[in-house]
Amino acid sequence: MALQDHPNAARATFAQSGAIPPRALDRDSFWEFADRAKEATEALAGRRMEALPLLSVEAMRRVCMQYRFFTIDYIKDLALLLAKLPFGGLRSLLGQILAEELGEGDPAKAHPEVYDRFLASIGVPAEELGRRLPRNGAILEALSDELAERSPAFGVGLRGMGGECLCQTYLSVMFEHLREHPYIRAHADGIEWEFWTIHTGEVDIVHGELTRRAIDDYIREEPAALPELALGYERSITAWNRFWQNIFEECVPRRGATA
Numbered sequence: 001m002a003l004q005d006h007p008n009a010a011r012a013t014f015a016q017s018g019a020i021p022p023r024a025l026d027r028d029s030f031w032e033f034a035d036r037a038k039e040a041t042e043a044l045a046g047r048r049m050e051a052l053p054l055l056s057v058e059a060m061r062r063v064c065m066q067y068r069f070f071t072i073d074y075i076k077d078l079a080l081l082l083a084k085l086p087f088g089g090l091r092s093l094l095g096q097i098l099a100e101e102l103g104e105g106d107p108a109k110a111h112p113e114v115y116d117r118f119l120a121s122i123g124v125p126a127e128e129l130g131r132r133l134p135r136n137g138a139i140l141e142a143l144s145d146e147l148a149e150r151s152p153a154f155g156v157g158l159r160g161m162g163g164e165c166l167c168q169t170y171l172s173v174m175f176e177h178l179r180e181h182p183y184i185r186a187h188a189d190g191i192e193w194e195f196w197t198i199h200t201g202e203v204d205i206v207h208g209e210l211t212r213r214a215i216d217d218y219i220r221e222e223p224a225a226l227p228e229l230a231l232g233y234e235r236s237i238t239a240w241n242r243f244w245q246n247i248f249e250e251c252v253p254r255r256g257a258t259a
């Protein structure tokens with residue numbers, strides 16, 4: 001399916017992808033659409049991330065550093081989504097995931113903190129950590145605004161589903177290629193791997209499966225939510241792909257766009 005980059009392209013993308021128009025969606029066609037989108041994202045991630053082992057150490061560090069802003073904003077948006085959801089299985093599950101993101105009471109175990117330890121261990125200077133790409137700042141801020149303004153179902157697609165089901169796919173592909181970078185291979189023993197252990201292993205796979213089940217229950221209880229849910233998910237894919245495209249364009253200038 002086509003993965004559109006324009007923020008307002010969600011409705012058009014359904015038609016272009018051959019997917020069923022949002023109004024005609026049922027549970028089965030929604031999950032088929034979600035699976036196709038995930039496969040397409042995985043393929044795109046593979047094409048993009050295969051450049052990682054070839055980057056200079058500095059460019060590789062810049063690429064890795066930019067991801068930290070996604071983890072930070074994801075936590076804020078997840079909290080916002082929780083505030084909008086009705087009581088039920090999905091809210092409880094996402095509440096548990098949020099607690100884990102925040103370190104379950106231990107700030108040193110909060111995922112952004114864990115990721116920053118990884119960054120420090122690959123030599124990213126502390127003073128670089130605040131340098132978010134303006135274009136990606138705009139993407140993340142737009143996601144938060146849409147989450148606040150639109151329906152809870154749109155928010156589930158945007159952050160409940162996109163953050164938990166899509167992120168894991170991308171991170172697994174990223175990790176696979178990152179491990180092949182000569183610097184990473186040479187310094188493997190001194191690198192803080194905890195973030196990657198959490199996000200590319202069993203725990204995150206289980207999160208993805210539980211989230212999918214909870215969303216499926218949510219759809220059964222509120223079938224009218226399907227079109228908004230699908231649009232939110234598609235918007236999330238668009239934003240996520242643009243986020244990474246910007247990183248590669250700006251941190252690896254000679255490589256240019258890879259979409």
Ligand SMILES: [Fe+2]
Nearest residue numbers: 071101111199
């Ligand atoms: Fe996380």
